[in-house]
Amino acid sequence: MSLAPFVQILGRGQGRARSMTRDEAEAAMTAMLAEGAAPEAVGAILMLMRMKGETADEIAGFAAAAHAALPPWSGTRPALDWPSYAAGRTRGLPWFLLAARLVADAGVPVLLHGWNSHQGTRASVRAALPVLGLRPAECMAEAAWHLGTDGIAYLPLETMAPGVMALLRLRDTLGLRSCVNTVCRMLNPGGAPAAVQGVFHPPYRELQADAGMHLGLDRLSVLKGGGGEFEHHPGKEIALFGLREGRPWTGAAPQVLDAHRRLADAPSDPAALGAIWRGDLRDEFAEAIVLSTAALALDAAGIDAPGRTAQALWQDRARNLVA
Structure with missing residues (x-):
């Protein structure tokens, strides 16, 4: 055509x-x-x-x-779709991965999918996956298998949608971001009824919420997050946009710490992700990022008392992350 x-x-x-x-x-x-x-x-x-x-x-x-255009999904379906497509060259470690793990521990299967142009940096999502006992799925079927066995999976964009990946990479030729970045956040490859999404530019919060309504999402939470990811700064109150029961909704992520810090001021060594999860390292700011982000994701998934649930999951977490 x-x-x-x-x-x-x-x-x-x-x-x-x-x-x-x-x-x-x-x-x-x-x-x-x-x-x-x-x-x-x-x-x-x-x-x-x-x-x-x-x-x-x-x-x-x-x-x-x-x-x-995606291959058909078969097997365990996600309950929460969690896209990760931010460039975020100046952001810190991907603490939201620990939050996603907590949500999965609540019995909410989480499908992470994405591509990040900063994959070679220490803050890379891909680099952090092994620290958390995760590895990228090599196909849609493997992602569904990971969901069934681990409750969480990471599906790379180039694996599930090479054609969309080619469109995204046109930024290298055109020199400018295109709407494909936003489209990737709306892909929802596993057909989850709920989703969380981060943005870097605030106007996209309402745009993505409206697009999610057109696509039939039941629940969606969108925030201006760290580097454009779905990650809450615990020292700030941040506006939320999205859907509840398929209808437009707004809310707020509350400030939980009196901390005038940047997300990048949390520990920067990728090993800190595993160390904080195991309890070998304590950092109030980093833990607050994880817990506040997990609470917002649990709320998006429809879990009651999301803040208390996140706290309980953190206290009872299995300290061994080796898959």
């Missing part, structure tokens, strides 16, 4: 250009993922959307088409 009609919709000029409908966006993404899609047209669509600003209908249409 030619991409020219979609370029025309977006680029006709002042007073004539418009946003795509959801159906048009779904058709456009289907065509962009098809073999032989003209790279010039793909780049034009992504950059025209960046210039005008994407709509929730466009994000929902793109995400629906990208999801439809």
